[in-house]
Amino acid sequence: MSKSILCEVCEERPAIRKCRICGRRVCEKHLSEDGVCAVCTDLMCRVCKARLSVxxxxxxxxxxxxxxxxxxxxxxxxxxxxxxxxxxxxx
Incomplete structure (x- = not known):
């Protein structure tokens, strides 16, 4: 019996890909078109929109x-x- 890995954001849907920044396994709903997860998107610098904020x-x-x-x-x-x-x- 194969158990699918769940999304690390919602823990409800099957994870389909990894975030290109942090490597989190996420579902389609929590991954942007450019391959960034919802968590990294929230933490992104609002000036450059390219790097994580500190x-x-x-x-x-x-x-x-x-x-x-x-x-x-x-x-x-x-x-x-x-x-x-x-x-x-x-x-």
Whole structure:
């Protein structure tokens, strides 16, 4: 008797593919067209939409990766959009 592997997101449907980023086995419902699972999609940087976020912008709250953010203090980051807006207002 063969037991199918369930989706690691919903744990209800059979897993059909692996996420190209994290390797989670997911069902069709929890996999985007570009092969990214729902969990990684939620954690994706909202600036570049290419890398996983490491934190949220201290001003706007959007999830951001290291590349798309400026570290203000250890553990405190601001997205490049907010940093750019602040720089423009100061000039």
């Amino acid at each position: 934190t949220s912008c201290i001003l706007c709250g959007r999830p951001i990766c290291r590349t798309c953010s400026v570290e203000l203090e250890p553990g405190i980051r601001m997205c490049i959009h907010c940093a750019s807006n602040i720089s423009a207002k100061e000039q």
